[in-house]
Amino acid sequence: GAVVSQHPSWVICKSGTSVKIECRSLDFQATTMFWYRQFPKQSLMLMATSNEGSKATYEQGVEKDKFLINHASLTLSTLTVTSAHPEDSSFYICSAKDPNKAYEQYFGPGTRLTVT
């Protein structure tokens, strides 16, 4: 089946620094990818929709200047958390839509971000 990878799987950064998370579709081209955030013991909250070659669409309440999304190719989307603060600590999960399968998305394994 389709595989989506994320890198890194786990990152610790200091408050005020920026961190980049990569999401790759390994065996298919994804024109659309999605970024989710998950707090401990809670559900996934959609942050933004990433479209290849165009600006991301952010959900209400998500700061686009803080969570920069770049979908530079059909297999790679990146999420950069700028000027990170401890409250940004969370589990970030991406998913990718396979254009050949209209109703399905494939989820990455997630990235655990801890801001100290």
Place this chain on the structure above:
Amino acid sequence: AQSVTQLDSQVPVFEEAPVELRCNYSSSVSVYLFWYVQYPNQGLQLLLKYLSGSTLVKGINGFEAEFNKSQTSFHLRKPSVHISDTAEYFCAVRSTGNQFYFGTGTSLTVIP
């Protein structure tokens, strides 16, 4: 707008007993419904999905779900659970814009 409600945040069940995890949705348009499982510190794995057709959907690991349009429900069931089924389960609805909206999750704990 779509939304998903999972009524039970935690469900303990004895090994080999049946289990039902409840999910209700609200949507003003046709829905596509999904159940995912998440093991600790991992991403989501698709259990099953309803797109159209038969309202009884069978998925992996012996799980099945029934789409009930009149009750706007999509409950997940398994006739006999195993220890390895202990995980977090999420119900989700897909919007017309391809975004997924998730319920708050149900933590299933299988007791030996």
